[in-house]
Amino acid sequence: MLTRRQTLGAAALVAVPFVRHARAADVPRFALGVASGAPRPDGMVLWTRLTAPPGQDDLPEVVPVRWELARDEAFGQVVASGVEAAERTWAHSVHAEPAGLEPGRWYWYRFRALGQVSAIGRTRTAPAPDAPATLDFAIASCQRYEVNHYAAWRHLATDGLDLVLFLGDYLYEYGAQPTNVRQVGLGRIRTLDDYRARYALYRSDPALQAAHAACPWILVWDDHEVDNDYAGLQGQDLDPAFPARRADAYQAYWEHQPFPKAARPSREGMRIFDRYRWGRLATIHALDDRQYRDPQACPRPGRGGSNTLPRRDCPGMLDPARSLLGAAQEAWLAQGWDLERPWNLLAQQTLMSPLSWRDPAGPDGPMVWTDGWDGYPAARQRLLDTVRERRVPGVVVLGGDVHAHYVADVHANPDDPRSPVLASEFCGTSISSHGWPQTRLDGIRGFHPHLKFARSDRRGAVRFRLDDRRLQADLLAVDDPARPDSAVGPLRRFVVEADRPGPQPA
Ligand SMILES: [Fe+2]
Structure with a gap:
């Protein structure tokens, strides 16, 4: 028997020579x-x-x-x-x-x-704010369409989730490469119609459609929904037309995501940061680290965007006036930590824990990537100081962006691994976007004692089960990301106890 879709497809083929409105119904x-x-x-x-x-x-x-x-x-x-x-x-x-x-x-x-x-x-609706609750959820990010298939979404769509937290890079603005797994004709995105067409391409994927249809999502964006490494109103190539392009990208984002009408953007911007309660169990703070950030410190000459360099060569990086969230969002977060519920889930874009490309305790200090939290150390410290001073319970930092599974202790002073563990971090690997060879991470693991796990060579997501006593995290990995029907399985499990910050192997 033909499904409805097959029937429509056959009808459309037959209808080609007919007039436009006769075909429209098909x-x-x-x-x-x-x-x-x-x-x-x-x-x-x-x-x-x-x-x-x-x-x-x-x-x-x-x-x-x-x-x-x-x-x-x-x-x-x-x-x-x-x-x-x-x-x-x-x-x-x-x-x-x-x-x-x-x-x-x-x-x-x-x-x-x-x-x-x-x-x-x-x-589904969220539980009533005073009701006992559990939460099955996943974090996902970085789903570059053309480079791989979406087996991770196929898996998550049937995994009994209450909620998906999508943490950025829903689409990528790049043009196609001859080596792509999915051969699609893509130019680099320039216009509003380009952004719309790119969303339509991504949303044509049956696994992604199934994941959207399975449960509600809370989304935040990162850079690629607009352009690589942008910061506020500055694009990485310092194009004066960037603000107009950002406005087009934000418009297309709202058009294609389940945000309320009140969030519909003006040409000036779109507010996506927000707070969600899940019964008596948790508050989810969804952050925007792109729209309001100060530009990355010490870019390459004549450019904006990120750089990787020794921190000591870039004193401006330490300027306490610099912010990743912007002053208003920083204050909103500082005042809105939930002191009643056992868990505060920070749904944000990227790795918060330090990552240095040489031994940070060595004579030359850390070598860092300026686009992430490492590039905004004073802002990171302000956030963590508030968590410490207000004794915020159950802080779990959730992120994506860097195309690797990281599980980490978040220390009160990120530069001092002997300082108390204040929070737990799970940065999930990409759904499909390429990651670094594992050898790059293996070479720096030795001087990152706060990293409990670091794996860049696998694609996937992280699947969580939360109750008022513990968080269980299953790091998922796709066997063969080039295949839409690939198996997806657990790579490693960690737990966080509600009264003890820091992920423990399980
Ligand atoms: Fe990404």
């Missing part, structure tokens, strides 16, 4: 799937975007899209529904926001427009 309108995000105790955001044939936008200016949310997968008990206007100005995206839902339960949702119905997505 074009898949929900080809990018569905998604949900920003779960709250009484609601969440439901997302989709209507699609047109490639290079031929035949959609009306405004399309009414009906959404339904039910307590059951068969939609026997629809508890909320509505109509949203999908507008060309916003790439015919839909951001529906059901409200008044029950806390801590699962729901199913779907969309209808132009005589078609979308795939069904599964989503």
Whole structure:
């Protein structure tokens, strides 16, 4: 028997010689799937975007899209529904926001427009703020489409997760290379339409669609959603047109992710940093380390962006006025630590623990990469000082960006491995983007006693189970990232006890 999609595909082939509007009804309108995000105790955001044939936008200016949310997968008990206007100005995206839902339960949702119905997505509300809760979640990042397949997403889509925390590099702006695993014609992204087309390409992947349809996501961006190594309004090549390009990238980001309507960007920016409660269990602080940061210290001559250099050759790096989060977000975080719940999960972009390319205790001191927290040591120390002074419980730093699994003790003074362990860090490897050869990390492990695990040669994600007593972390690894059907399995397990900062092997 033909599935609906196969039927549509056959019809589209036959319809080629016919007039445009006769064919329009056969074009898949929900080809990018569905998604949900920003779960709250009484609601969440439901997302989709209507699609047109490639290079031929035949959609009306405004399309009414009906959404339904039910307590059951068969939609026997629809508890909320509505109509949203999908507008060309916003790439015919839909951001529906059901409200008044029950806390801590699962729901199913779907969309209808132009005589078609979308795939069904599964989503949930957060538990009530005073309710006991557990949380099964994963962190994921860095999913460069053309260099590998998404076996990690295929695995996570059926792994019983309540929530995905996506920590940046949802897409990459680069053009295609002849060696790519997925042969797709990609130019370097320049325009709003380029960003939109790139999201559409990524969202065409069935494994990524399945992961979005399986549970709500909370997302933050890193640099590649706009351009490598950008900082605030400065691009790495110091192009004066960069602010306009950033605005286009932020617009496309909102159009393609399940953020609420209130987050819709202006040309000046888009607020993505936010705080989410998960019952009595945890507060998730989702940070933005790109939009408000000071430029990287000591770039190469005539350029912006990152550099790797001895810290002693770059005194400006230590300037306490420099910030990775910006003053307003730093204050928001400092004032918003949760002193009631056992866990504070910091959903942010990159490795917080120090990483030096030579022995930091040697006569010449550390050699660091200026784009990460190592390039903003005073800002890192301010954050950690607040955690120490306010005795913030259960701080777990979650990150991505560096395409390697790192598990680390976060010390009160990151430069002093004898200082107390204040927090725990899990930096997850990339879903698909290439990592360094393992030999590079093996060569520096000896002078990084705070790193409990460091593995750059595997792709994957980290799968967590959290209750009020402990966090269990399974570092996942894809056997063969070039295969969409590759096996995915646990590489190593660590636990963190609620009253004892620092990951322990399990
Ligand atoms: Fe990345």
